[in-house]
Amino acid sequence: xxxxxxxxxxxxxxxxxxxxxxxxxxxxxxxxxxxxxxxxxxxxxxxxxxxxxxxxxxxxxxxxxxxxxxxxxxxxxxxxxxxxxxxxxx
Numbered sequence: 001x002x003x004x005x006x007x008x009x010x011x012x013x014x015x016x017x018x019x020x021x022x023x024x025x026x027x028x029x030x031x032x033x034x035x036x037x038x039x040x041x042x043x044x045x046x047x048x049x050x051x052x053x054x055x056x057x058x059x060x061x062x063x064x065x066x067x068x069x070x071x072x073x074x075x076x077x078x079x080x081x082x083x084x085x086x087x088x089x090x
Contacts, residue, residue, distance in 0.1 A: 002087040007051040025066035
């Protein structure tokens with residue numbers, strides 16, 4: 001079953017900032033799981049004030065956890081919203 005986290009940000013949060021933080025979270029996953037495994041398993045989509053991260057495997061979960069921690073650090077608990085969305089079979 002596919003499962004994703006959808007992050008929503010206030011308009012003042014730039015796409016560049018969000019993509020830099022996702023890149024850092026992906027680098028963290030590469031250090032933990034290896035670059036090839038992350039390249040094959042990780043999936044995300046960034047658009048204006050939204051980000052969706054596939055968490056249907058442990059690599060995606062790791063990326064989402066690191067990304068969430070970064071968002072809390074830089075934006076605070078109230079600086080973004082996140083919700084889990086479960087889908088059908090992948």
